[in-house]
Amino acid sequence: MATILVIDDDPDLLASARRALERAGYDVRTAANGSEALRHFAGDPTDLVVTDILMPDMDGIEFIMRLRATFPETPIIAMSGGGMLPKDTLLAASQVLGAVHTLSKPFAAEQLTACVAHALGKT
């Protein structure tokens, strides 16, 4: 069973993403920000990471850079709803940094699971 780490500062988004991915047969862990996710990942590396971009503490851009430095093989999916910068800019930046897919909020369960399946090479 593939393992996935989902990172977002919105607990409801985490809960719904966890349910969607668990239903699709994945083993899911969650974190509320980048630094929590890095600690998590160091002790228990997952097969894939889905991360929000704008978060308090350590944001998704910094998290992606740090994760790529230590675990360059782990596929990353970035998701964003925009903010001070348009979400397209944020998502483009995350792709430059090595995110394999991007999800633009709002999205629904199917888009998330399709993206994850594709990133894991299942489609």
Place this chain on the structure above:
Amino acid sequence: MTYHATPLPPECGRVLVVDDEPLNRELLRNALENLRLEVEEAAGGLEALKHIAASPPDVVLLDVAMPAMDGLEVCRRLKGNPDTAALPVIMVTAHVDRGDRLAGIEAGANDYLGKPVDIQDLMLRVRNAIHVKRLHDGLQLALQQVRELERHRDSLTHMVVHDLRSPLTAILTSLQLLTLTEGQPLGGEDLEDVRTAERAAQTMASMIASLLDISRLETGAMPLRRTRCDLATVVRTSVDTLRLLATGRTLSVSSPEEAVAVSADRDILQRVIENLAGNAIRVTPADGTIVFAISRNAAAARVAVTDAGPGIPPEYCDKIFDKFVQVEDRRARLGTGLGLTFCKLAVEAHGGRIGVESEVGRGSTFWFTLPME
């Protein structure tokens, strides 16, 4: 006939006198200094342009006939440069004929002064020019403030849109999962999806309410409907409405035995408490405890909400209630930040104070006070 021009206050004007004749400059300097104006000099056109670029005065008195670069050319350059176009220029020349006057006006001069200079004439024209310059500067400043405000409002809009998209994703995802159960009775896990969607929808609803309330409180369009109420009762009522959202977390309320009577708008007060409690629930782990403590002294009643969350770095504790700063310092945001701005405005409208004490890693206590009756 005498002219009664209001003397300008001493700090009120800097005049640059541009003339190639030292005697003419001295004459104008003496006259202007008698009017308590600050005077600077330039002996030629290029020197004048350099001086203005380095330290713009309030008015330029510009001689027309000068060697190298004449006054008309200086004036054209000043008026052609957006940085100096608003600087009032008064042409000064011995030839008060029609041709020179028109050439000066064509070059963009604001006014014209004939030699020999009539002191009253000089005083009135300089005073008027400084007045126009002040009006212009005032408008520029106001425009800058409006632009700044507009920039803040734009970034606020972006952040609100961002913050609405996350719960919307949670709702869409949860609803889509429920459609997969078509034809089957809903099980316990499906109920979890419904609850997630419900919580997310409530988050969105409270963000929208906060946003509207903030603008109403800021414009004074939200009058308080004060009644005498018992603070402990209001807190307990608010906490009870939030128990469903607390899923597993313990909510404990402590209050003095006797009633804590305050004069407040009960609805608004309840929303303040629900906002603080909602944030506390969001940041507290699922098995954690949130404590609501009501206390009083002779002057004020106090409500404190203590969470078991990650805490807030000290540099953000003072700023966290400010709408714009929160937007700028996105990383310090705590849940839906607008709620705290609403709380601050609402508590202050009641004559109370609001604050937070926090230690990173140990949690935060958000408190507010209301004056006793």
